[in-house]
Amino acid sequence: MLETSARLLRLLSLLQTRRDWSGADLADRLGVTDRTVRRDVDKLRSLGYPVHASTGTTGGYRLGAGAALPPLLLDDEEAVAVAIGLRGAAGGTVAGIEETSVRALAKLEQVLPSRLRNQVNALQSAMLPLPGRGPTVDPATLSVIAATCRDHERLRFDYRDHDGDHTLRQVEPLRLVHTGRRWYLVAFDVDRDDWRTFRVDRLTPRTPTGPRFTPREPPDTDLAAYTSYKLSNSAYRYQGVFTLHMPLAAATEQITATAGVLEPLDDTSCTLRAGSNSLDGLAMWIAMIGCEFQVHSPPELVTRLAGLAARLTRAATDT
Amino acid sequence: MLETSARLLRLLSLLQTRRDWSGADLADRLGVTDRTVRRDVDKLRSLGYPVHASTGTTGGYRLGAGAALPPLLLDDEEAVAVAIGLRGAAGGTVAGIEETSVRALAKLEQVLPSRLRNQVNALQSAMLPLPGRGPTVDPATLSVIAATCRDHERLRFDYRDHDGDHTLRQVEPLRLVHTGRRWYLVAFDVDRDDWRTFRVDRLTPRTPTGPRFTPREPPDTDLAAYTSYKLSNSAYRYQGVFTLHMPLAAATEQITATAGVLEPLDDTSCTLRAGSNSLDGLAMWIAMIGCEFQVHSPPELVTRLAGLAARLTRAATDT
DNA sequence: GCCGTTGCGGACCACACCGGTCCGCAATGC
DNA sequence: GCATTGCGGACCGGTGTGGTCCGCAACGGC
Numbered sequence: 001m002l003e004t005s006a007r008l009l010r011l012l013s014l015l016q017t018r019r020d021w022s023g024a025d026l027a028d029r030l031g032v033t034d035r036t037v038r039r040d041v042d043k044l045r046s047l048g049y050p051v052h053a054s055t056g057t058t059g060g061y062r063l064g065a066g067a068a069l070p071p072l073l074l075d076d077e078e079a080v081a082v083a084i085g086l087r088g089a090a091g092g093t094v095a096g097i098e099e100t101s102v103r104a105l106a107k108l109e110q111v112l113p114s115r116l117r118n119q120v121n122a123l124q125s126a127m128l129p130l131p132g133r134g135p136t137v138d139p140a141t142l143s144v145i146a147a148t149c150r151d152h153e154r155l156r157f158d159y160r161d162h163d164g165d166h167t168l169r170q171v172e173p174l175r176l177v178h179t180g181r182r183w184y185l186v187a188f189d190v191d192r193d194d195w196r197t198f199r200v201d202r203l204t205p206r207t208p209t210g211p212r213f214t215p216r217e218p219p220d221t222d223l224a225a226y227t228s229y230k231l232s233n234s235a236y237r238y239q240g241v242f243t244l245h246m247p248l249a250a251a252t253e254q255i256t257a258t259a260g261v262l263e264p265l266d267d268t269s270c271t272l273r274a275g276s277n278s279l280d281g282l283a284m285w286i287a288m289i290g291c292e293f294q295v296h297s298p299p300e301l302v303t304r305l306a307g308l309a310a311r312l313t314r315a316a317t318d319t
Numbered sequence: 320m321l322e323t324s325a326r327l328l329r330l331l332s333l334l335q336t337r338r339d340w341s342g343a344d345l346a347d348r349l350g351v352t353d354r355t356v357r358r359d360v361d362k363l364r365s366l367g368y369p370v371h372a373s374t375g376t377t378g379g380y381r382l383g384a385g386a387a388l389p390p391l392l393l394d395d396e397e398a399v400a401v402a403i404g405l406r407g408a409a410g411g412t413v414a415g416i417e418e419t420s421v422r423a424l425a426k427l428e429q430v431l432p433s434r435l436r437n438q439v440n441a442l443q444s445a446m447l448p449l450p451g452r453g454p455t456v457d458p459a460t461l462s463v464i465a466a467t468c469r470d471h472e473r474l475r476f477d478y479r480d481h482d483g484d485h486t487l488r489q490v491e492p493l494r495l496v497h498t499g500r501r502w503y504l505v506a507f508d509v510d511r512d513d514w515r516t517f518r519v520d521r522l523t524p525r526t527p528t529g530p531r532f533t534p535r536e537p538p539d540t541d542l543a544a545y546t547s548y549k550l551s552n553s554a555y556r557y558q559g560v561f562t563l564h565m566p567l568a569a570a571t572e573q574i575t576a577t578a579g580v581l582e583p584l585d586d587t588s589c590t591l592r593a594g595s596n597s598l599d600g601l602a603m604w605i606a607m608i609g610c611e612f613q614v615h616s617p618p619e620l621v622t623r624l625a626g627l628a629a630r631l632t633r634a635a636t637d638t
Numbered sequence: 639g640c641c642g643t644t645g646c647g648g649a650c651c652a653c654a655c656c657g658g659t660c661c662g663c664a665a666t667g668c
Numbered sequence: 669g670c671a672t673t674g675c676g677g678a679c680c681g682g683t684g685t686g687g688t689c690c691g692c693a694a695c696g697g698c
């Protein structure tokens with residue numbers, strides 16, 4: 001029954017936009033009787049979606065959190081927000097999530113209506129991509145590459161090697177890998193007949209992408225090591241120890257518990273321990289706190305901050 | 320037909336995970352004959368989802384971008400990535416998108432299985448929330464408030480006013496508003512019998528949330544002005560002009576075209592113009608570029624950077 | 639404690655949709 | 669030209685569909 005399926009989807013959509021719905025409301029929206037709504041709710045339940053119901057004057061239906069994620073029905077604005085959010089996450093704010101973000105992004109952008117895609121791109125340009133060290137990667141490029149990996153499509157791109165020379169490459173892409181702050185593409189270079197690793201920030205893809213290919217045996221390097229996302233067990237690479245010259249209470253206002261551990265020193269200062277995988281990220285973060293502070297550890301961070309301070313001094317005075 | 324609906328959803332899911340599928344593959348995966356697959360594809364099409372098909376030996380089915388967004392079927396990892404991305408976007412990287420992000424987040428978190436929610440929270444703590452000026456807001460709090468606004472549920476929370484006094488509030492939430500770098504909640508304070516505006520970073524919600532209420536007439540302030548997202552026409556508040564002491568080619572590598580406009584000066588330096596709505600954001604961003612530079616404009620930025628540099632110098636030397 | 643509201647689910651029934659099977663046709667690429 | 673792939677008509681037994689009517693149970697306010 002085509003209409004039944006469509007109605008089930010609409011019902012799911014309604015249950016997602018608001019939390020509580022009375023049976024009569026739903027019946028009205030769906031253009032059926034409440035008996036049919038009850039039957040549809042039953043169908044959703046037997047599909048595995050937990051629809052809670054409560055009786056009485058304040059009763060109604062409510063979609064709960066179940067074992068599996070139901071299909072997400074987003075409106076246009078929400079879809080744009082998701083795309084923007086994923087592009088940000090692909091940029092690497094959180095360790096280990098980037099590759100999954102790119103995958104989800106590829107999935108979303110495949111079905112994103114073009115008017116929304118334009119909106120996403122427009123908003124993207126309003127972002128200030130964090131320069132970090134080295135060049136940043138265009139999320140749109142990542143998205144294209146991820147799609148070719150998934151679909152086993154050949155990829156053609158211009159590549160600038162470290163000497164600045166440009167070459168046109170034709171590859172069978174295998175996997176996108178994110179390490180440190182860089183993205184790499186592991187692919188089989190057709191012309192050179194061998195596996196190569198390309199820095200994504202140095203390549204610009206050509207459209208349209210090439211024909212499909214049958215995946216070949218990956219080189220038995222430790223690609224498996226890349227594949228294990230190890231979301232949780234990532235101890236921080238750098239552990240910063242600081243003295244903040246502000247009262248503990250004020251510091252607590254600024255620094256959420258997840259960002260770092262605060263310990264009181266005296267009435268006007270406290271100790272802060274904060275971890276990060278990136279020295280630059282840590283430096284930037286501590287610099288943004290608007291109070292006087294001292295760095296105790298790690299030593300690299302001290303020199304990094306000293307250099308940064310000198311640079312900023314010159315930047316601000318030599319005008 | 321329950322099974323038919325489930326199959327349609329699975330088919331949609333399959334079409335989203337890979338781009339090209341042969342009819343035989345799909346039939347195999349779905350456990351039906353290819354004739355039925357064809358019929359199902361037809362059903363999807365008449366539901367409005369554009370399923371392209373091509374014949375020949377390389378033929379197959381492919382889900383295209385249509386007028387409306389199909390329901391997104393994400394796997395666990397992808398759902399986590401989306402949630403993380405949305406939480407980041409709600410933090411305000413892009414102007415105008417925050418409120419929509421929070422809405423989408425509320426929608427997602429309502430149906431997110433608890434094991435995934437735990438994962439999201441764990442990953443969240445791995446992020447270094449940008450401290451900016453002033454305290455940051457917990458995305459989980461935003462999510463809770465957004466849900467109560469949507470569902471017309473009373474909200475109880477502890478509130479710290481600017482004197483540091485704590486009060487227990489009970490309100491009928493109306494809307495979350497994001498301006499500048501702050502989140503505000505516009506709500507009707509039940510005990511004080513009047514409309515109030517609360518800073519979200521100063522409140523901690525209590526669970527469970529209260530009973531439902533019937534929405535009352537909003538105060539006829541210019542809430543409409545908040546509501547207009549004005550995604551595009553946002554000219555930047557600050558326009559930074561810099562001289563970078565690095566060759567144009569090297570600068571182009573680091574600074575994507577969307578981030579700023581580069582003009583050559585001589586062989587070793589170039590001019591950069593970059594806009595931002597936040598002075599701190601701009602300061603941080605320019606500081607992250609790893610080369611010598613000078614600030615020309617705006618003057619506030621010069622003083623901001625000078626102050627920052629002085630602070631960093633003290634931080635790095637007084638150990 | 640009563641009463642209204644809300645969800646629940648059984649029974650009935652006319653109807654048409656479902657899905658497998660079998661078929662020939664059209665388009666594409668090697 | 670041949671294999672492969674998608675397309676859709678025809679047939680048919682089975683069964684799910686959705687409206688109507690019904691009594692039951694749970695909850696909250698008066």
